[in-house]
Amino acid sequence: MADIDPAKLGARAETMIKALAPISAEPNRLVRLFLSPEHRRAADLVTQWMCEAGLAVTEDALGTLRGRIGEGPRLLIGSHLDSVADGGNYDGPLGVIAGILAAAHFGGRPPVPIDVLAFGDEEGSRFPSTLSSSAACAGVFEMETLRLADRNGMTFADALAAYGKNTGDIPKAAYKAGEAAAYVELHIEQGPLLEAEKQPLGVVTGIVGQSRVRVTVTGEAGHAGTVPMTLRRDALAGAAAMIMMVERIAKANAAASMVATVGRIEALPGATNIIPGTATFTVDLRAMSDKLRHTTVATIQHEARGIAKARNLAVAFEPFHDAEAAPCDVSLQDRLAAAIGDFGGRALRMPSGAGHDAQMMARLCPSAMMFVRCRAGISHNPAEYCAPADMGMAVAALIRFIERFKL
Ligand SMILES: [Zn+2]
Incomplete structure (x- = not known):
C-alpha cells in the first residue's frame, strides 16, 4: 500500500x-x-x-x-x-x-x-x-x-x-x-x-433541526400625518419589536447552537405616508435539540402575543417547515x-x-x-x-x- x-x-x-x-x-x-x-x-x-x-x-x-x-x-x-x-x-x-x-x-x-x-x-x-x-x-x-x-x-x-x-x-x-x-x-x-x-x-x-414560521401582525392602516402616536395600531412597529425579541431569545440560547433569522418582511399597504396595517415576516429557527427548538418556537409565539396585546394588535402564526x-x-x-x-x-x-x-x-x-x-x-x-x-x-x-x- x-x-x-x-x-x-x-x-x-x-x-x-x-x-x-x-x-x-x-x-x-x-x-x-x-x-x-x-x-x-x-x-x-x-x-x-x-x-x-x-x-x-x-x-x-x-x-x-x-x-x-x-x-x-x-x-x-x-x-x-x-x-x-x-x-x-x-x-x-x-x-x-x-x-x-x-x-x-x-x-x-x-x-x-x-x-x-x-x-x-x-x-x-x-x-x-x-x-x-x-x-x-x-x-x-x-x-x-x-x-x-x-x-x-x-x-x-x-x-x-x-x-x-x-x-x-x-x-x-x-x-x-x-x-x-x-x-x-x-x-x-x-x-x-x-x-x-x-x-x-x-x-x-x-x-441542526429547523423550524420556519410565517408571522402576520395586523393593526390598522391610517394617515401618517393625522393619527397621533398614542392612537396608532402600527403593525410594522409591532413586528419590529417581535424581531428584536426573536434575536434576544436566540442569543440567550447561543450555547445550545441556536440561531434564528428573520429573512423576509413585508408591510402593507406599503406607502411612505400610511401607517402599516399589516406586517408579515418569517422566522427561521435552528437548533441541535428538537425539544429546545419546539419549546423556543412556543416561547416566541407567547412573547409575540404579549407584544401584540400591549400594542393593541393581532398576531397569527403559520408554521411551514419542520425538520428534525x-x-x-x-x-x-x-x-x-x-x-x-x-x-x-x-x-x-x-x-x-x-x-x-x-x-x-x-x-x-x-x-x-x-x-x-x-x-x-x-x-x-x-x-x-x-x-x-x-x-x-x-x-x-x-x-x-x-x-x-x-x-
Ligand atoms: Zn453542499
Missing part, C-alpha cells in the same frame, strides 16, 4: 475541482442544476474518474452515481454534484472527489467494500425539494415530490424522464437492510468557525477525530447549521461528517475556496479512517 501523502492528495483534489468547475449552464458563473445537461456532463466526468479508481459505476433512478468496489456490507462515502445558482466549486464536489481519491489510494483493494455516491439534488435549486436523491438511497423518497415543478413549469417526473430515468425504478435505488454499514461525508464548512480556531478540519456533531435534527453517530465521530489527529489536526467538534445529504442517510445507517475549513467562511458564492493543503489533509484522514474501519 502506498504511503498517505496529504500534499499529493490535495493537489489532485484541486485539479479535479478545477475540472468540474466549468461544467455550468452559464459561462461566467456556476449554475449546475439537478437533472440538467450540466448535471449529465458532471456525472459523466465523475463516472470516468470512478472507473479510473477501480470502481464499478451504476446510476440509479434519481441520477445518483454509485461507484462500487467489494462485495457485502459496505461503507458509503458521498456528497453532491449540484450547485445553487452562482455557487462555489467546492460545495458538494469535494466530498465526491474525496471518496474517489480514497478508493484510488487502495488500488482496487480497499480494506472494506466501498460505495462512492454522487448525489444530484442536495441544494434544492431546481425543484422546491431538497435531498431527494439521498432520500431515494435511504428508502424514504416521497412520491409526491414527482409532481413538483421547476420555474419553467417542468415537473420533477418529466425532468427524470428527459434524463432517461424511469420513476418506477425509484424504489430500487434504496439500499437494503444491512447493506449499508455507515455513511461518511466530507464537506466544506460553509461557515467561519474552523478558520477562527485555526483548524483545517472539524467533525460534525449533527445537523440529525445527530451524527458518536462512534464514527470519534473515529474521524482520531484519523484527523493522526495528521496533526485537533478535529473541532461542531454542529452543522446547514442541511446535508448525511441527514437523510442517517435515516438509513450510522452517519458522520467531516468539515473542511473554507476561506472567510464564504459559501454559495463564487469566492468559495478551500486550500489544497486542507483538502489533502481531509482526504488523508478519510483514508486513515477507512484503513481502521471495522464492519
Whole structure:
C-alpha cells in the first residue's frame, strides 16, 4: 500500500475541482442544476474518474452515481454534484472527489467494500425539494415530490424522464437492510468557525433541526400625518419589536447552537405616508435539540402575543417547515477525530447549521461528517475556496479512517 501523502492528495483534489468547475449552464458563473445537461456532463466526468479508481459505476433512478468496489456490507462515502445558482466549486464536489481519491489510494483493494455516491439534488435549486436523491438511497423518497415543478413549469417526473430515468425504478435505488454499514461525508464548512480556531478540519456533531414560521401582525392602516402616536395600531412597529425579541431569545440560547433569522418582511399597504396595517415576516429557527427548538418556537409565539396585546394588535402564526435534527453517530465521530489527529489536526467538534445529504442517510445507517475549513467562511458564492493543503489533509484522514474501519 502506498504511503498517505496529504500534499499529493490535495493537489489532485484541486485539479479535479478545477475540472468540474466549468461544467455550468452559464459561462461566467456556476449554475449546475439537478437533472440538467450540466448535471449529465458532471456525472459523466465523475463516472470516468470512478472507473479510473477501480470502481464499478451504476446510476440509479434519481441520477445518483454509485461507484462500487467489494462485495457485502459496505461503507458509503458521498456528497453532491449540484450547485445553487452562482455557487462555489467546492460545495458538494469535494466530498465526491474525496471518496474517489480514497478508493484510488487502495488500488482496487480497499480494506472494506466501498460505495462512492454522487448525489444530484442536495441544494434544492431546481425543484422546491431538497435531498431527494439521498432520500431515494435511504428508502424514504416521497412520491409526491414527482409532481413538483421547476420555474419553467417542468415537473420533477418529466425532468427524470428527459434524463432517461424511469420513476418506477425509484424504489430500487434504496439500499437494503444491512447493506449499508455507515455513511461518511466530507464537506466544506460553509461557515467561519474552523478558520477562527485555526483548524483545517472539524467533525460534525449533527445537523441542526429547523423550524420556519410565517408571522402576520395586523393593526390598522391610517394617515401618517393625522393619527397621533398614542392612537396608532402600527403593525410594522409591532413586528419590529417581535424581531428584536426573536434575536434576544436566540442569543440567550447561543450555547445550545441556536440561531434564528428573520429573512423576509413585508408591510402593507406599503406607502411612505400610511401607517402599516399589516406586517408579515418569517422566522427561521435552528437548533441541535428538537425539544429546545419546539419549546423556543412556543416561547416566541407567547412573547409575540404579549407584544401584540400591549400594542393593541393581532398576531397569527403559520408554521411551514419542520425538520428534525440529525445527530451524527458518536462512534464514527470519534473515529474521524482520531484519523484527523493522526495528521496533526485537533478535529473541532461542531454542529452543522446547514442541511446535508448525511441527514437523510442517517435515516438509513450510522452517519458522520467531516468539515473542511473554507476561506472567510464564504459559501454559495463564487469566492468559495478551500486550500489544497486542507483538502489533502481531509482526504488523508478519510483514508486513515477507512484503513481502521471495522464492519
Ligand atoms: Zn453542499
